[in-house]
Amino acid sequence: MASPAYEKTPVNTVKRLGKERGNYDYKNVHSIVNSSPVVHVSFNPIAADDPFPAVLPMLGVTGSFTSQDADPATSEQDLYIHGYVGSRLMKQSSASGDDQGTPVTVAATLMDGLVLALTPNHHSCNYRSAVVFGYASLVTDEAEKLYALELITNNMIPNLWANCRVPPNKTEMTSTTILRVKISLASAKIRSGGPSEDRHDAKDEALRKRVWTGVVPSWTQWGEPIPAKAxxxxxxxxxxxxxxxxxxxxxRVGAYEAAVEKEK
Amino acid sequence: MASPAYEKTPVNTVKRLGKERGNYDYKNVHSIVNSSPVVHVSFNPIAADDPFPAVLPMLGVTGSFTSQDADPATSEQDLYIHGYVGSRLMKQSSASGDDQGTPVTVAATLMDGLVLALTPNHHSCNYRSAVVFGYASLVTDEAEKLYALELITNNMIPNLWANCRVPPNKTEMTSTTILRVKISLASAKIRSGGPSEDRHDAKDEALRKRVWTGVVPSWTQWGEPIPAKAxxxxxxxxxxxxxxxxxxxxxRVGAYEAAVEKEK
Structure with a gap:
């Protein structure tokens, strides 16, 4: 049985290059977003004389308020985002009212390593990248906001929510802004393995003796915690x-697995 | 003397929250972009029926073809970006011709740690984020393309260029796409230090005995390289x-410095 996946349209079709693979499965898209400590949220310029898309770094996690026990790997999800919402995005999201919301594109990229080849053109990165296209609205329902806040908190560190002073009081709830993105389309792009080489270079023994090739794996390292003075x-x-x-x-394990994968 | 900086306009003004600081100096913006293993490039949708900004993960580095020895910390720079250029962005950039180019927004965020507070609302991240607004054009001049390729390669690892088979041959040069972004505006946003707390919670000794607060520093760790089979x-x-x-x-040092900075 095929994995549940996003529809493939001209908007989200991934162009493949070398060892890159496109993927539309819920499993890949949702897990990349949920593993990213930060996502970039892009939306269209509002002012008529502003030509540039706006981008905000925010926290994001997938969830479903109506099916809270559903597995993100196999089920439809919304994307909840949290962070400083620029007054411009805020205006768009509030203004949308009964409308479908503000179109946003959310991008998350995890680096798994540098890939060093014989030539600069074949240098590459191992990475997992997800792009989600959808409509963002402000979450106004108190219960849904609480659900999303707990989800975002526990996505930072499991059980973090239960180990704080909760629930938030009225002032805290009012001052917190959560956006729900109804996902229209999404895709993931994954690159793994060692370097690809030009066929001619690959046969050049003198070159292979001179230029080291391989992968330098990378991952996010979490260091010894530093207690607050208080x-x-x-x-x-x-x-x-x-x-x-x-x-x-x-x-660490993921970065090494990505480095050796499919090297034969 | 003030540091050379980008102009502050409504488009790039950073909204400050808690311990976040906005910054417009060349030094901060350029160093965040140049330290990021990957940047996200956003541009406006082309198709009339596509409401979503497009986003591509790419490699980016600042440089100046006309003043190659200029220090990025103090001088005006262009942003060179490299990676798979979607056919849509390509069309925009090529079509621009003598025009000023395709408006793009380039975002780079470096995580320095998780900040754990007494309450979910005060959890935060230490991070450095840069957003660059500018006009992208295809680099067609052979010498500038070579300059940019070397810059991008050596920004991955210093001296990587000289340790490969260079210069690229004609086919390689033709198949490589580099975009030059003329930077119009840019800003950086930096958060460092320990948790901020609600004044009422901060006085609650029982709470401070129950809930640990502090910073978990984080950085990109580069592991033991894995040689390619060949x-x-x-x-x-x-x-x-x-x-x-x-x-x-x-x-590691940067993440720990960010964690303790300004904690008194």
Whole structure:
């Protein structure tokens, strides 16, 4: 059975190059977005004399308020985004009212390594990138906002929500802005493996003896936590330390797997 | 004397929140872009029925073909971008001809850590983010293309260019696409330090004994290189290993400095 996937249209079709692969599965798109510590949210310029798309760095996570137990790998999801919402995006999202929302494009890219080849043209990166196209609206329902806040918090570190002072009070809820993106289309692009080479260069033994080729794997490393001056808790708690150990291990293992994959 | 900086207009003005700081200096904007392994390039939709901005992950580096020795920290720069240029962006850039080019917004964000507070609303990230607004054109001049390719290659790893088979041959030059972005406006946004707290929570000793607060620093870690099956060079070369050691050290030191900065 085929995996549940986004429709492929001219807007989200991935152009493949070398060892890059396009992918439209919920599983890939959602997991790349949810693994990215930050996403870039682009929207169209508002002012008539402003030619440039606006871009904001924000936190993003997929979820479904109406099917909260659904697995993001196999089910339809919305994208909840949180962060400083520029007054311009805010105006668009509020103004949309009963409308379908503000068109946004959300991009997330995870680097898995540098790929060094015999020639500059064949240098590349191993990476996983997702682009999501959809319509953003302000979340106004109190229960949905709470759901999204908990989702975003626990996507930073599992169980972080339950280990803070919760629930947020009325003032905190009012001052928090969450946008829900109804996803129209999405795609992922993944590059893995060692370098590709020009056929002529690949046969050149003298060149292969002179220029080292291979992959330098990379991942996000989480260092020893630094307590705030004000904290009265003496030890870094278990939910932080166990997450950190796992994230560092998964990051490292994933980068090495991406480097060797399909090298024969 | 004030540092050379981009003009501040409604398009690029940074809204500040908590410990975030806006910055328009060449030094900050250029160094964030040049330190990012990948940038996201957004441009306006072309098709009349496509409401979504397009976004492509690409490699980017600042430079000046006409003042090649100029210091990016203090001088005007162009932004050279390289990667798979979608047919849509390509059409826009080629079509622009003598025109000023295709409006693009280029975003780069570097994560320096997670900031854990007493409440979900005060959780934050330490990060450095740059957004560059400008006009992109295809580089057609052979000498400028070569200059940009070398710049992009050496921005991955210093001296990488001289340690490959160079210069690229005619076919390679023809198949390579480089865009030059004439920068109109730009800004950087930087968050550092420990958590901010609600004044009421900060006085709550029981809460401060229950909820750990502080920063988990993060950086890009470069792992032990994996040689390609085809390489005949036995040791990972010095330009790769010395860069890797320095990048890992700078990443770690930078993340810890960002975590403690301004905590008193």
């Amino acid at each position: 904290t009265l808790v003496e030890e870094v708690p278990e939910h932080v330390e166990s997450w950190r150990a796992l994230a560092n291990r998964d990051g | 390489t005949l060079v036995e040791e990972v070369p010095e330009h790769v290993e010395s860069w890797r050691a320095l990048a890992n050290r700078d990443g």
